[in-house]
Amino acid sequence: MNSVYKEFVSTLEHSVIKTNENMGKYTSFKTGGNANFFIKTKSINDIKKILEIANLNNIPLIVLGNGSNMLFKESGFDGIVLKIELDKIIIKNETVTVDAGAKNAIISKKILDNELQGFEFMSGIPGTIGGAIRMNAGAYGGEIKDLVKNVTYIDYSTTKIETITNKECNFSYRHSVFGNNKNIIISAELKLKKGSKEEIKNKIDEYTKYRKEKQPWEYPNAGSTFKRGKDFITSKIIDECGLKGYTIGGAQVSTKHAGFIINKNNATPTDILKLIEYVKTTVYKKTGKLIELEIEII
Ligand SMILES: Cc1cc2nc3c(=O)[nH]c(=O)nc-3n(C[C@H](O)[C@H](O)[C@H](O)COP(=O)(O)OP(=O)(O)OC[C@H]3O[C@@H](n4cnc5c(N)ncnc54)[C@H](O)[C@@H]3O)c2cc1C
Structure with missing residues (x-):
C-alpha cells in the first residue's frame, strides 16, 4: 500500500x-x-x-x-x-452541460438565473449531478432521466472517455446503467426549456418549504432509507407499524418522517444498520411486505 x-x-x-x-x-x-x-x-x-x-x-x-x-x-x-470534484456548468440556449461533481443546488441556481425550467424538483436533492444520474434521483413527479440528453463517462477498464444517450443510460426507478458497471460519470448534457423566472423560483421555494416541513433536516441522514414499494408507500407502512421514533444507539426512525433514519446522537454505522434490519423485520412480520434499501451500504 x-x-x-x-x-x-x-x-x-x-x-x-x-x-x-x-x-x-x-x-x-x-x-x-x-x-x-x-x-x-x-x-x-x-x-x-x-x-x-x-x-x-x-x-x-x-x-x-x-x-x-x-x-x-x-x-x-x-x-x-x-x-x-469536477464542477463546471455551461449553459447555452436550452442545453446545460454539467460536470459530474457539480452540486444540484448550484446547478439549480444557475439554471434559474438563465430562466430555464424543468430542474426545479432537483434543487433540494442534496447531491451532485453524477450521483443523481447514477441513482436516477427524483422528487415531486420528476426524475433526472427526464432531463438527461447524454452522459459522458470514463470506462473503468479501458480508461477511455465515452458518451451514451439517455436511452443507453437504461434509467428506471432509482437505477441507471451505472449501477451495473463501475464507469465514472464525468459530465452530462441536460435539456431544459425556457420559462418564467418567477414561476421557476416559486416552484423551488414551494418544494424547499415542503422539504423543510416534512423531512428531518435538523439531523444527519441519507434521505429515504428505503425504496418506494410497488403497491405501497414505505414510510406510511413503517409509521403504521409504530416505528416512528424507534431508536437503537444513536440512530432513530425520524419522528418527522418515518421513511428517514437519522443520526440522532453520534450514531455508529452499526447502530444504523441494526435499526435498518429491525425496521425491515418488523415491517415484514406485521405486514408481509418486503422493503428494499435505497441507500448504499459500503
Ligand atoms: C435530506 C436528503 C433528502 C434527499 N432527498 C432525495 C430525493 O428527494 N430524491 C432522491 O432521489 N434522493 C434523495 N436523497 C438521496 C441522495 O441525495 C440522492 O440519491 C443523490 O442523487 C445522491 O447524490 P450524491 O452526489 O450524494 O451521490 P453519492 O451518495 O455520493 O453516491 C450515490 C451513488 O452514486 C455513485 N456515484 C456518485 N458520483 C458518481 C459518478 N460521478 N460516476 C459514477 N457513479 C457515481 C456512487 O458510487 C454511489 O453508488 C436525499 C438525501 C438527503 C440527505
Whole structure:
C-alpha cells in the first residue's frame, strides 16, 4: 500500500490524496468507517491515472459524489474512495452541460438565473449531478432521466472517455446503467426549456418549504432509507407499524418522517444498520411486505 501511495503522489497532479480517512466527514450520515485511500480530484487525467493504478494493483475503487446516499460500515473500505470534484456548468440556449461533481443546488441556481425550467424538483436533492444520474434521483413527479440528453463517462477498464444517450443510460426507478458497471460519470448534457423566472423560483421555494416541513433536516441522514414499494408507500407502512421514533444507539426512525433514519446522537454505522434490519423485520412480520434499501451500504 505504501508503494501505491507513493505512486499516487508522484503521478497525480490535481488531486488531494489521503490515507485511512474517515468517511463520516464526506457522507451526509456523518458517521462511517475509514477508507484506505481517499482521493479528491478535479482532473480527468488524474481520474484516468487513478484507474490505471487501481486496475494494475487490483485495488477496489468506488466513486463518491456528495455522499448523500451512502453509509460506510465501521469496517471501512479496503480500497480507493474517489471523490469527483469536477464542477463546471455551461449553459447555452436550452442545453446545460454539467460536470459530474457539480452540486444540484448550484446547478439549480444557475439554471434559474438563465430562466430555464424543468430542474426545479432537483434543487433540494442534496447531491451532485453524477450521483443523481447514477441513482436516477427524483422528487415531486420528476426524475433526472427526464432531463438527461447524454452522459459522458470514463470506462473503468479501458480508461477511455465515452458518451451514451439517455436511452443507453437504461434509467428506471432509482437505477441507471451505472449501477451495473463501475464507469465514472464525468459530465452530462441536460435539456431544459425556457420559462418564467418567477414561476421557476416559486416552484423551488414551494418544494424547499415542503422539504423543510416534512423531512428531518435538523439531523444527519441519507434521505429515504428505503425504496418506494410497488403497491405501497414505505414510510406510511413503517409509521403504521409504530416505528416512528424507534431508536437503537444513536440512530432513530425520524419522528418527522418515518421513511428517514437519522443520526440522532453520534450514531455508529452499526447502530444504523441494526435499526435498518429491525425496521425491515418488523415491517415484514406485521405486514408481509418486503422493503428494499435505497441507500448504499459500503
Ligand atoms: C435530506 C436528503 C433528502 C434527499 N432527498 C432525495 C430525493 O428527494 N430524491 C432522491 O432521489 N434522493 C434523495 N436523497 C438521496 C441522495 O441525495 C440522492 O440519491 C443523490 O442523487 C445522491 O447524490 P450524491 O452526489 O450524494 O451521490 P453519492 O451518495 O455520493 O453516491 C450515490 C451513488 O452514486 C455513485 N456515484 C456518485 N458520483 C458518481 C459518478 N460521478 N460516476 C459514477 N457513479 C457515481 C456512487 O458510487 C454511489 O453508488 C436525499 C438525501 C438527503 C440527505
